[in-house]
Amino acid sequence: MNIFKKVIAMNIFRKKTTPKDALRTSKREMAVATRGIEREISSLQLEEKRLVAEIKKTAKTGNEASTNFHFLPTNLIHYISSKWLIPFLFNIILARQLVRLRQQITNLQGSRAQIRGVTTHTQALYASTSISSGMKGATKAMTAMNKQMAPTKQAKVIKDFQKQSAQLDMTIEMMSEAIDETLDKDEAEEETEDLTNQVLDEIGVGVASQLSSAPKGRIATKTAAPPATTATTTNNNSSESSEVDELERRLASLRRI
Template sequence: MSDYDSRNVRKNAYLKVEFLDSGLKFVHSSVGAEVLCGIISVEREIASLQLEEKKLVAEIKKTAKTGNEAATRILARQLVRLRQQITNLQGSRAQIRGVATHTQALYASTSISTGMKGATKAMVAMNKIEMMSEAIDETLDKDEAEEETEELTNQVLDEIGVDIASQLSSAPKGRIASKNAAPLVNVKSEPTTDVDDLEKRLASLRRL
């Protein structure tokens, strides 16, 4: 092999390595950017739901003071669902971070197939979490989950310090007149016949 050919081989080999390295950098940067955007998006959603959670807790306490037990329990159920959504999103955030870890490992080990397999597994796990969230919502709507939902609702009410029984007893009661109740009539008592007879006898005795 001539010196010219040797130089060309080394040059081509160098170009191939440089191409592969630039390709890995591109994959790493693009996937990393998507992962970062995903984490930021999920964290914003979590923060928004946590703010909504605080508002809902305040609304539950306010409604409980009015003595409306049905409305209080409806709001408590909404709080149960909201907290489950927050928990699911926190799990999704952990899975996305797992994708970032696998992507970093991909770039460090220069093994595209291994890294992509790990990222795929993480994405599959994220999909399972989303499906689990939908399954929870469907389960809560079924009659057989009524008892479990009621228990969670009571736990939520206890946690935020709402005692339904005491709130109902201390709630202001409206004065509502019954439709069947007879109107009050100011009736003056009139003397009976016996009283009249007695008065006549007393008057006749005074004349004697």
């Protein structure tokens, strides 16, 4: 009874063997058995070579004894024949041993092939077990993911995402249009200012040239002038006033732009 309890306790505290450990143990045992069989096959093959050589040697001795002495007397031939018969019988015994030896080699080679087949089958079983374990883990993971990913919740999330994405696209488009309008307005104002400055520069140059040609000095007091001189001065003043009015109109039109 105590021994039974000890065995139960040993089984309880013994580490559980995994498929990988079982495969490793099986491969090690099969490798040891295969090496033992190969050593036995090698020794039997050496014995086979020795038997073949001995059979050849004995057969050669018997042939020489039976063929080289046919010209001798009859009683002597019978004696030599008895000498030849013994090697012949010995060759028969050796040949039977050789046949049995070759059968043993064939059986051992078959056993080695069976062991290799068992090893391959064990590896295939371990691969199937690994695939089964992987599929079991993947099934658990997919089950947990399916529980968390309810179809209604996922549809709502996708719908909200599409809505927010469309709103973001509209916002970006509006901002782009506003930025483009601002940049276009700034460019138009810059072009208007450049054009105005250019025209003003041209006007300033024209006025400066006209002012440089104007008479300098103090304005003379009213004196009696000849009629011809008075008429000429009146014509000059009217032409200058018309040019100034024309320049003012051009400046006003540019400012309205």
